[in-house]
Amino acid sequence: MNTIDTYAVAMIVTSLAVFGLRSLRLSVLAYAIQTILLVLIFFNLANEFSAPTLYSWGVIAIFTKVIFVPCVMLYLILKLKVRYEDEPVGGFFVSPVIAMGFSLAIASSIAPIFLEFSLIPAKIPLLSAVCVFMMGIFGFMLRNSFLKQILSYCLFENGIHLSLALMAYNSHELVEVGILTDAIFAVIIMAVLAMRFYKAFDSLDTSKATNLRG
Numbered sequence: 001m002n003t004i005d006t007y008a009v010a011m012i013v014t015s016l017a018v019f020g021l022r023s024l025r026l027s028v029l030a031y032a033i034q035t036i037l038l039v040l041i042f043f044n045l046a047n048e049f050s051a052p053t054l055y056s057w058g059v060i061a062i063f064t065k066v067i068f069v070p071c072v073m074l075y076l077i078l079k080l081k082v083r084y085e086d087e088p089v090g091g092f093f094v095s096p097v098i099a100m101g102f103s104l105a106i107a108s109s110i111a112p113i114f115l116e117f118s119l120i121p122a123k124i125p126l127l128s129a130v131c132v133f134m135m136g137i138f139g140f141m142l143r144n145s146f147l148k149q150i151l152s153y154c155l156f157e158n159g160i161h162l163s164l165a166l167m168a169y170n171s172h173e174l175v176e177v178g179i180l181t182d183a184i185f186a187v188i189i190m191a192v193l194a195m196r197f198y199k200a201f202d203s204l205d206t207s208k209a210t211n212l213r214g
Contacts, residue, residue, distance in 0.1 A: 001124075004044045007037045008128035011162070012104075015135040015155055020096035022084050024077050024147050031154055032070040034132075035061060038158055041125060042165055049120050051169045061161070064180045069154060069187050076147065076191050080198050085145035086205040099138035107131040118167045126166055133159025146194040146204040150187060157183050 001009075014034035021027045042058035045051055077083070107130035114126050132155055139152025161179060164171070194204060201208050 004041055004048070004122060005124040007041045007044070008122075008125040008162075010034075011037050011041075011128045011158070012131050015103075015132045015158075016096060016100050018151050018155055019099055019135050019139055019143070019148075020092070022092055024083060024085060024145070025074065027085075027148065027151055028070050028073045028077070031073075031151055032066055034155075034158060035065040035069075038162055039066065041162065045120060045122075045165060045169070051120070054165055054169050057161075057165060057169075060177070060180055064184055065154075065158075068184060072187055072191055073147065073150065076194060079195065080204070082147070082198075082204055085143065085148050086203065086207075095138075095142040099135055099142060103131045103134035103138060106134050114163065114167065119169060120166045122166055125162060129159050129163035129166065131159070132156070132162065135159075144205045144207045146190075146197055146206055149206065150190045150194065153186060153190065154183070157186075 011034050014030050014037065017030035018027050018034065021030060039058040039061050042054040042061065046054035046058070107127045110130050111123060111127040114130070115121060115123055118126060134156075136152045136154070136156025136159060139155060140149055143149060143152065157179075164175075164179070168175075197206070197209070198204055
């Protein structure tokens with residue numbers, strides 16, 4: 001296993017930490033570590049496959065996703081004075097097992113197909129990209145905490161970012177800027193909504209918003 005593969009496997013582990021840790025601060029820290037791993041993968045891919053565009057991707061990601069997004073999340077946690085998430089669907093132990101099991105199974109099925117179209121034929125990083133993306137999807141379905149759902153969005157955004165670096169790193173720089181801009185504004189908007197939700201329901205448990213159902 002080479003360095004890039006090691007970082008990719010570590011991204012899967014950190015996605016489980018973001019998903020499964022009950023402490024919201026530790027979950028944000030795990031997300032920041034995962035994004036640092038993503039940046040390291042960008043730099044290694046740029047060096048190994050002569051893809052200089054990925055250097056700029058990595059530098060931009062440091063400012064936006066390693067620094068800005070975690071700072072917004074930590075501010076939100078301090079502002080709302082909420083340290084731990086609410087009980088998720090299926091409990092704190094079962095839901096991470098379900099999410100990781102299905103995510104790995106789906107990634108194992110889809111990654112070989114992506115490999116056929118990838119500019120950089122790296123099987124384990126592609127598997128990691130799909131797995132991290134799916135952990136984000138399952139985060140939306142299985143976690144009730146509004147903040148955990150924001151972090152779940154950040155997870156599948158990291159999965160998309162890694163898959164794009166492997167499959168289309170030669171895309172125009174505006175594509176990269178667009179992805180990161182979307183992530184920043186999405187996190188800001190969801191953070192504002194989380195504060196309004198907490199003010200209305202005195203909780204971040206989205207399952208309590210039964211009056212919003214159609």
